Amino acid sequence: MSYQALYRVWRPQRFDEVIGQPLITRTLKNAIKTNQISHAYLFAGPRGTGKTSMAKIFAKAVNCRFQKNGEPCNECDTCRAITAGTLNDVIEIDAASNNGVEEIRDIRDKVKYAPTEADYKVYIIDEVHMLSTGAFNALLKTLEEPPTNVIFILATTEPHKIPATIISRTQRFDFKQIQTRDSLDRMVTILKDKQLDYDPEALKVIAKASEGGMRDALSILDQAISFGDDKVTLENALLVTGAVRQTLLVDYLSAVTQDQTKEGLVAVHKILADGKDPERFIEDLINVTRDLLLYQQAPEMVEDIELDQVDDQFKKLADGVSEQRLYKMIDELNDIQKQMRFSTHEDVYLEVLTVKLAGVKTVEEPPVSAGPVADSSAVKQLTAQVKTLTDQLASLKKQADQSPQRQPEATPAPKPAPKPAAKVRVNLQKIYPILQQATKEALVEIQQNWGDLMQFLSVTQRAMMHVSKPVAASPEGVIVAFDYAFLLQRANGDQELIDALQNGLDRLMGKVSDIVFVPADEWPQIRQTFIQQYKAGQLSEPGQNSSGESDETADDSAEDPVVTKAQDLFGDDVIEIKKD
Structure with missing residues (x-):
């Protein structure tokens, strides 16, 4: 037979052989002895703590006809078949690979059949938290009221992922970490x-x-x-x-707590040269630092945790470092541990950690001397200079007090007036051609598509255009007014923004329009000047005021070009013609 791993060869076969779970083993043994067997159990706990082994022992115990004090005999045909995994009435399912609804429905259909060889049909579902929501729902009713002589044992390492409706229908046993x-x-x-x-x-x-x-x-x-x-x-x-010797860890911590940065760095390089895992090294440092902190409060507890591996060097270190420094060291270790998970240069982090730990200070520790004591002759010279300056200052004060007339205090120089913001230049040669061809329909179309046009822009571009709106439009161009002049200046110099707006208009409306930016506060004056020039015949083409009604009124008839264009732009129902 091929070699089997130790954990398979030495898998517990009786309740008494299970390590570290006395409460659970006693409860299950008593339930079997008194025949108070539940229809469903939930075994939850960390990996490798005996959940699946306990489930198999329980399946043997409830089906063994020669069990004694709740323990299976492990010699009858039923016990041997369950141990070998050949008994049809004990079904072990891996929920990680059978987590669908169909697999659970298959169990639900077969569970109604009576056991063929044993007294109980036992379903052991390992890693049950991997089942899908639909699978849990399919299992729910069967788990609540299974047929007679059917037992469900659910095992999981993550009980928080199991629905509460499932947990409430089971007897839950929480397995603890083995000491x-x-x-x-x-x-x-x-x-x-x-x-x-x-x-x-x-x-x-x-x-x-x-x-x-x-x-x-x-x-x-x-x-x-x-x-x-x-x-x-x-x-x-x-x-x-991949662990590090306890003595090396204590030597390293002794070096950094005594501010011996060089010795600490040498120790780190030696540990890395030996092929130790940097992350494991950090984990070991955290454990030793914790032990130092606990040893200052409860030495017996640490000796039990470390299996009597507390030597004189460890005790000396525990006596020589303060609690506050240990707290700060643990914080630094935790930070480095988080950062190292996302780095491939772990040795750099260990070097930085060493420098940081050597520099950790607390209030209780005396400050380090700044340097050697200054030479006595230099001290005397500085003292004489200070005395001379003090005498001169006293003499100047005395002369100022004896002066008959005091000079008037100088008035502070007036602060220079802030420079006015540079006025934004407006290119009328681009605006007037758009106004000459502007129509109300073109403006309405732009306004209706303005929100969709903003979605073609980046977040930064949308933020810039948030304070703008279209005020006039023609088939060939759009005039956009900005509330703030500095944003208008930025928009004028942002060719990517203009290109994005033109591309968006092309996609939405099927045409590429010229885009001109104007200040919102200057737009009424621009509009008024345009109307006046048009009325005076200074423009070759008639223009329209596409942003609102003109302040000028018609002189006599609707044949006035201004009136005609206004009617085209706004409609007869909006325009009212009055004579002076």
Whole structure:
């Protein structure tokens, strides 16, 4: 048979073999002994804490006809078949790859059939949070009222993603992270059974690196055994986990807390040269800094967490650094850890971190001396100069007091008047041709499409055009009035804006029009001047005032060109002709 990983070979087969979950194992054993078995269970907790193993043990226990005190015998045909995964009545489903409605409907259709070999049909749905919303809805009714002799066991690492309607129909058990000492004891048992040599310090490193997951601990142990040729040493464990020796971490922190930046940088380069993972190095630093903070308050707690790896150097460091400095160091470490996730130059971040940690100061620490004491002769010379200047100042004050007439105080120079804003130049040679051909229909068409035209512009361009509006239009051009002169000047010099407006008009109206900008406050005068010039016959073509009614009235009849064009522009129902 091919080699099997340690976590598969040493998977628990009885409730008593499950590590670190005494409350759950006792509750399930008592439920089986008293025959108070629920129809649905939810096992939630971190990875590698025994959720799936517990589900299989529970499936064996409820179907074992020779179970004793809630424990399966593991010797009958039913127990062996469940252990081997060949019993048809215990169905294990991976919800990550079977998360659709059709798969759950298939379960719902088959669940009505009675078990063929065992007493209970058990459905173990792993990673149940991966089911889709439709799949959860399809499971809901079956989960609430399943047929007799059917048990659902749902396992998940993310219970917050499961609908509350599903959770309320189950008995929920929250699996806890396995304590480091429990992981250590389990690995010792396995290595003794395999008759392999090991370094206790190596197992402590592996137990801490597993972060509360027994499966992770056994996987790392498997790697260390293979790497060390059936021998687990501290060096191999450090290489496999990417961790840094506790002594190196304490040496590094001692250097930065004593403001020895150079020694800290040398330590960082040495750690990186050994091939250590920079992110793991930051994680280890955070843990050690936390231990220092806790050791100042509860030494026994730290000794238990670190598995008695607290040496004299660690204690000396804990006594020599203040709490405030440790708080600031943890903040700096957390910031660097976040930044390093998005960088490929992690060594640079570690160097910057070292300089920052060496520069962390607190109020309680005495300030560093600015430099050597100044020479005594220089001090005497400076003192004499200060005395001379003081005497001169006193003499000047005395003379000023004895003077019979005081000079009048100089009046402050008047502030120069602010320069008036440069007047915007208006190009009438571009405006008049548009006014000569302007019509009301063209202006209305532009006004109706103005909002859509703004959507063709960028955010910055729309902000600039927000204070403008079309005031006159002809088939060949558009006059746009700006409320603010400085924005008009910017618009005149922005060829990209003009091009965007012309392209938008081409798409919306099928024509490219000339666009002329004018100040809104000068537009009435421009319009008035144009009408006067047209009336005096100074323009070759008749023009129109497309923005409003003219202030000039017609002299006699509607044959007046101004009146005629006004009627064309606004309509007879708007124009009223009055004689003087």
